[in-house]
Amino acid sequence: MRPISLLAAALLLGGGSAMAAQDAGHPASHAAPAAGTGIVREKAPKGAKVFFVEPKDGATVGREVKLKFGVEGIEIKPAGDTTPNTGHHHLLIDAKELPPLDMPIPADATHKHYGKGQTEDTITLEPGTHTLQLDFGDTRHVQFDPPIVSEKITIHVK
Numbered sequence: 001m002r003p004i005s006l007l008a009a010a011l012l013l014g015g016g017s018a019m020a021a022q023d024a025g026h027p028a029s030h031a032a033p034a035a036g037t038g039i040v041r042e043k044a045p046k047g048a049k050v051f052f053v054e055p056k057d058g059a060t061v062g063r064e065v066k067l068k069f070g071v072e073g074i075e076i077k078p079a080g081d082t083t084p085n086t087g088h089h090h091l092l093i094d095a096k097e098l099p100p101l102d103m104p105i106p107a108d109a110t111h112k113h114y115g116k117g118q119t120e121d122t123i124t125l126e127p128g129t130h131t132l133q134l135d136f137g138d139t140r141h142v143q144f145d146p147p148i149v150s151e152k153i154t155i156h157v158k
């Protein structure tokens with residue numbers, strides 16, 4: 001049996017503390033403070049990569065879009081798990097640019113969190129052309145230094 005309730009509690013704690021000033025307890029070794037909020041970003045492990053397994057760049061798809069995310073050189077853990085060199089996926093939908101680097105990635109229609117450590121999803125998009133990009137965040141939903149992002153892919157929704 002999976003410890004669902006424990007996981008949920010950990011996620012709640014992780015989600016709640018992400019917006020709070022909880023940096024005191026975060027290991028600040030080999031990381032440089034960012035300007036502004038004082039949030040210290042984790043160094044991206046060398047060679048860490050995220051990418052779309054599905055859909056392919058340029059694909060034409062229906063409104064229900066099946067997504068599969070891949071990682072290389074970094075491990076996926078739920079938000080709130082402070083193991084170094086781990087984090088979770090974020091999906092940027094039609095985002096013009098990356099979110100601000102010195103704060104947690106926002107959670108809204110264009111920034112989707114996969115804080116349980118999910119590596120797939122199905123989203124519904126309006127017909128037309130859309131861009132998708134993955135942006136890996138640490139336990140606090142903060143981007144790495146430098147950001148670990150996928151290629152920005154373009155898909156056509158029928």
Ligand SMILES: [Cu+2]
Nearest residue numbers: 113115137141
């Ligand atoms: Cu997140």
